[in-house]
Amino acid sequence: MKVLFLIEELRKQLFTWWDCFGRHDLPWKYYSVDFITSNSKEALDGELDPYPIWIAEIMLQQTQVRVMLSYWERWMKAFPNKKVLAEARLDQVLLAWQGLGYYTRAHRLHAAAFKLKDSPWPRTLEGWMALPGIGRTTAGSILSSAFNYPFPILDGNVRRLLARLTAFDEPQVNMENYFWSLSNDLLDKERPRDFNQALMDFGALVCTPFNPTCQSCPFQKVCSAYSLGNVRRFPLKNKSKLFPVKVIGIAVILNQVGDVLIDQRLDKGLLAGMWEFPGGKQEEGELIEKTIEREVFEELAIHVEVKERLIELEHKYGQKQFRFIVHLCKWLSGDPKPLASQQVRWVSPNSLHEYPFPAANSKIIQALVEYLSLEIDHNPP
DNA sequence: CATACGTGGAC
DNA sequence: TGTCCAAGTAT
Numbered sequence: 001m002k003v004l005f006l007i008e009e010l011r012k013q014l015f016t017w018w019d020c021f022g023r024h025d026l027p028w029k030y031y032s033v034d035f036i037t038s039n040s041k042e043a044l045d046g047e048l049d050p051y052p053i054w055i056a057e058i059m060l061q062q063t064q065v066r067v068m069l070s071y072w073e074r075w076m077k078a079f080p081n082k083k084v085l086a087e088a089r090l091d092q093v094l095l096a097w098q099g100l101g102y103y104t105r106a107h108r109l110h111a112a113a114f115k116l117k118d119s120p121w122p123r124t125l126e127g128w129m130a131l132p133g134i135g136r137t138t139a140g141s142i143l144s145s146a147f148n149y150p151f152p153i154l155d156g157n158v159r160r161l162l163a164r165l166t167a168f169d170e171p172q173v174n175m176e177n178y179f180w181s182l183s184n185d186l187l188d189k190e191r192p193r194d195f196n197q198a199l200m201d202f203g204a205l206v207c208t209p210f211n212p213t214c215q216s217c218p219f220q221k222v223c224s225a226y227s228l229g230n231v232r233r234f235p236l237k238n239k240s241k242l243f244p245v246k247v248i249g250i251a252v253i254l255n256q257v258g259d260v261l262i263d264q265r266l267d268k269g270l271l272a273g274m275w276e277f278p279g280g281k282q283e284e285g286e287l288i289e290k291t292i293e294r295e296v297f298e299e300l301a302i303h304v305e306v307k308e309r310l311i312e313l314e315h316k317y318g319q320k321q322f323r324f325i326v327h328l329c330k331w332l333s334g335d336p337k338p339l340a341s342q343q344v345r346w347v348s349p350n351s352l353h354e355y356p357f358p359a360a361n362s363k364i365i366q367a368l369v370e371y372l373s374l375e376i377d378h379n380p381p
Numbered sequence: 382c383a384t385a386c387g388t389g390g391a392c
Numbered sequence: 393t394g395t396c397c398a399a400g401t402a403t
Contacts, residue, residue, distance in 0.1 A: 060399040067389060067398085101387030104401085135401050155399045173382080200399060209397055210391060237396085238383090270386070317387055359388060 006222070011188050011195065013218040018198035021205060026065070028052040028072065029145070029197075042120055050121045050146040051082055057138045057145075058105050065204070071100050085110065086117035094273055094356035101359075103271060108133030125151060136180075144192040152183035153196050157203025163235035164207060167224035172238070245321045249291035250279035252368055253304055255331040260349050260368070263300070263341035270317070273342070275355040277326070277364060288325050300344060302334035311367040315360040326364050328371070 029048060043049075055075055059068040078096050079085040085093070090110055097106035112131040122128050128139035140151035154176070162168070162179045170178075188195040206213050214226055225231045253261040262275050280295035282288055289306040296304050307328040315322045336344045347355070349372055352365050 057399070062386090062398055062400060063388080064390075064398055099388075101389085102400090104386065108401085133401065137400065141399070153399080156397085157399065204399080240396090272386095315388095318385080 007186060010186065010219070010222075014198050014202060015188075015191075015194070017206070017218055018194070018201060022198055022201040023065075023205075026056070027069075028056040044147075046148060048146045050142055052076060053142055053145045055079075055109070057141050058109055058133055059100065061105060061138065062102060063100065068100065071096070082113045083117050085113035090273065091356065095354070098274075098356045099359055099362070103274060103358075105133055107267075107272065121146075123147060123149070141196065144196045148191075148193040150187060150189045150192040152180065152187045153199070154180050154183050155200060155203075157200045157207075158183055160209065160235055161199065161203045161207045164212075164225035164231055165219060165223050167228055167234060169236065172236075175235070240319055243320045245323055247282040247288070247291075247323045247325065248279055249282055249288045249295060250277050250324050250326040250364065251292045251296050251304060251306070251329045252277050252310055252326060252364065253296070253302075253329040253331050255346060258349070259346040260352070261300070261331070261336060261344060261346055262352070262355065263338060263344045265341060267342060271358050273356075274358050274361075276357065276361050278341075278344075279324075279326075282325075289327065292327055292329065296329070299340040300334075300336040301339060302336050303332040304329040305332055310371060311364060313360060313363055322360075324360060324364070326367070 052072075056068070056072055059072055059075075075096050078092070079088055088110070090107070093106050093110045094103065097103060100106075108131075112133060115131060116122075122131075123143070125136070125139050125143065128134050128142060129136065134142075137153050137155050140153045141155070143149040143151045144153070159179055162182055163175070166182075168175055168178065183199075186195075186199075206217055212231055214220055214223070214231060217223070217226075220226055223231075225234045251261075255261070261278065263278050264275050265271050265273060267273050278296055278299055279292060280299065282291040286294075292306050293304065296302060307330055310326045310328050312323065312325050315324060336346075338344045349368060352368075357365065
């Protein structure tokens with residue numbers, strides 16, 4: 001009885017906060033034109049187009065709103081509905097995702113669009129979770145957001161909020177199960193769309209990872225973590241192990257007509273399907289010039305002359321740390337073969353923007369473009 | 382079930 | 393400056 005009252009009270013307080021301070025301007029919540037006009041038989045009263053919501057939910061996985069927002073806007077222009085996305089080339093899809101990270105999300109989005117293109121939108125948890133890239137949280141989020149169906153969510157925001165309210169202090173597996181049932185118990189079954197959004201907004205704006213604003217929090221009196229005086233301790237973190245820095249030698253190879261050699265990474269694993277400049281790991285006691293020469297021969301079966309350094313940069317992929325040392329190279333002999341990649345290609349430096357590159361390579365491209373423009377200034381035709 | 386999977390932002 | 397963290401999923 002007391003618990004029920006507390007839940008009712010919590011919902012009421014949350015909605016009061018949300019009405020004043022929630023994020024009511026997220027564009028995918030107002031982008032229902034396509035759904036209403038072209039699928040009017042599908043759309044029931046008060047429902048939103050699942051497509052823009054689905055795209056947003058995938059982009060939001062481990063990614064903050066302000067980072068993905070511009071990507072979402074460009075995406076909706078390039079691929080306005082699931083049919084266009086399904087028929088787009090993977091290269092174009094990866095290009096639209098370039099810089100967002102976790103590129104398997106783009107592959108899976110493309111594959112899921114193909115499965116969905118000629119069918120009505122799924123309206124069950126199982127239907128959504130059967131699609132690649134969609135787990136329980138994303139499925140629940142789409143179902144509540146688009147159709148106002150009462151499915152709970154457990155994303156980072158909700159997990160953090162619940163962990164602090166309860167000061168939950170047990171191993172991770174128990175925590176997940178408990179929080180899922182708690183999220184379901186709390187869910188307002190009359191207003192699931194608003195409630196889930198309010199929960200996430202609260203986590204993102206008040207119960208934040210750093211500097212939560214407990215002073216103005218309506219749940220301060222019932223928050224166990226706050227009463228323990230250690231809000232930041234929750235949720236409990238896993239200790240992460242550090243990786244040593246690896247040095248990678250990279251070759252920007254130019255041939256006699258000024259084209260540059262790039263390769264497309266394998267379609268599995270890290271940065272799958274993205275393009276890059278060839279290179280590899282420096283071995284113990286090896287000169288970086290030797291690394292580049294060796295890697296180029298091993299991966300492409302060509303000989304190059306390693307010239308001056310173009311740029312050097314640090315880059316981290318999560319826990320992995322790299323130092324990229326990039327040298328300009330002159331092609332000497334051999335027809336490049338894709339021995340460690342899907343394909344290799346000589347391209348004009350001006351057309352590099354047509355290929356999806358990971359973030360670190362974008363900086364290399366920038367350095368190359370600057371170098372080439374200087375060359376032209378110093379050696380006018 | 383622990384780990385792979387990117388990048389940019391905050392402090 | 394290094395460390396932690398973000399609207400998670402798949403294996």
